[in-house]
Amino acid sequence: MLLFSLSLRASSWFSRRPCPPSLHSELRVPVSSLAGYIVSSDSVIPCATNCLVSSIAYSLPPSPDVSTNSFMPHPALSNPLPTISLVIPAYNRADLVAETIESALDQTWPFSEIIVVDDGSTDNTPTVLAQYANRITVIRTTNCGVQAARNTGIAATKTDLITLCDSDDLLEPTLSETLAAWLGAHPDIDCCFCNFTTFDQHGTYSDKFSQAPAGYFDRAIEQDDDFLTGIPDLYRRMLEFQPLFQSGLTFRKAFFNAIGGYDLRFKGIGAEDWEFTLRAAACGNIALCSRSLARVRRHPGNDSANAMHMNIGEAEILEFGLQNHPNAANYQMAILRTINERRIRVFDAAFGLGNFDLAKKTLTQITEAPSNIKFLLKCVITRLPSGLRKALWKLSQQSH
Incomplete structure (x- = not known):
């Protein structure tokens, strides 16, 4: 049986859901043997074998206000909002990561911390990140893949709520405010996937949820402000159509730790994120936000080869x-x-x-x-x- 060092909140979550705690090897290990791991106060999440953190530049100093389950007043709202962190994995994105960071800094409810995990970039990504000194936290590791980079960044966060964004995608200005407010008011929800649009050099395209087949969202519980919960058989529905992406995904850290984080065995295969998405749907209380709160970038490439790679992975x-x-x-x-x-x-x-x-x-x-x-x-x-x-x-x- 796999062992965990989880927070009290994770233990409470785990007691109410019959889900295997992890798909990884044993996690309770001596601190002296933690090469290849990022250690936070409540979790030990595997990065990858021989995946070492070469440097951590805490450009954003730790603050007592940036802590698990903390709430902060919002100038335009009567109720305080929970603090929320952002994790951006980056590899050789010198040409795009600045735009991603700018969208993260341009939030109506600022992220308490923005953590960029530089996954061993060999281009000018470190130079671009250095331009945001005192505004973001940069963790530089050896190259271990996007799954390990996400695990590393998430383990380093200090808040209960965490949002993800890939280093080539963008967040709409109201994402953090919308999701922090809604998840703060719905503590029974473990994570929320948001709708998104895609874009490229030619323009912006229709949102993902509008492309779902007829009846895809039938029998979901319509909550206030464009949120859906209680979607029956979401796991099965994702076999037919998969609208749930990582950019904009916001979850509770205890839930992420309890289900084992991203599984590094799927590094590099097509659709490697999908395993975590399916596992989250199988284990958690999931919400969907039908409002488009993220923008996912399209890249030119060999469509046939890319599709083949994705289908092999799926x-x-x-x-x-x-x-x-x-x-x-x-x-x-x-x-x-x-x-x-x-x-x-x-x-x-x-x-x-x-x-x-x-x-x-x-x-x-x-x-x-x-x-x-x-x-x-x-x-x-x-x-x-x-x-x-x-x-x-x-x-x-x-x-x-």
Whole structure:
């Protein structure tokens, strides 16, 4: 059984939810053996093996007002708001991280602390971060990936409420005020995912929640001010459509610690954040904010290769979730069907890219293949000797 050093609040949370405490190896370890870990007063969260903190620059001095469960007066509101921290993982984002930080500093309810974890950047990211001396906290580590960087930053926070934002995304000015006020008034909610828009150099696009299939939010409990709770079978619904992203996600630190943080075994796979999102939905009392409070940046790239990478990762995460996430077995048929659909997509993408080794491997993992002639022809071509396969593959691509 895994052991934890949790705060009293975490113990209280844990007693009311039947969720495995962690997916990581044993966490109660002597301080002398904590190389690769960030230690806070109430948690020990794994960063990664040999992931060392090389420097911590506390540009924002610790304050007695920045503490767990503290509330501060808001000049425009009659009730005080809870303090809230922001964690930004960054790797080689010298061209974008300043814009992200500016959006964090431009909040109507200021974050009590803004922690940027520089995950071993090799570009000018440290120089850009240094321009915000006395306004942010910078933790520099060896390069261990975004999951470890988030764990590191979260462990270093001093507030109960924590918001995440990726280093290329932006926060709307009212995010911290909106989520701090609502979560402060709803202490039974463990975390809240917010709606967002996407943008690129050409403009801003429609919000994510509006793209959900008909009936996706049916039977949710509509709370005040655009918040939804009690969405039945949210885990299963995310198999069909996944609108819950990390930028803007706000949660209670005790909840994050209790479910084990980000699982570093998924470092680098496609959709690596999704495992945590599914686990949070399986373990916690989740709210959704339908108001767009974040802006997620689109990046140009090889769409086919990116989609293939994402589908490989999603299939792997769902296989893991079926075996390890609480109550996932209730959705076994839907999960297995989704895994099979992802593998069909991987096969199609691998075939289109001429990656026949991956295509052949994926074919052996597909449990129910489409019966259409187009798919069957791809299967035949994939299994042919290389010379004939290449010629027929080129002909098949010319027909597109």
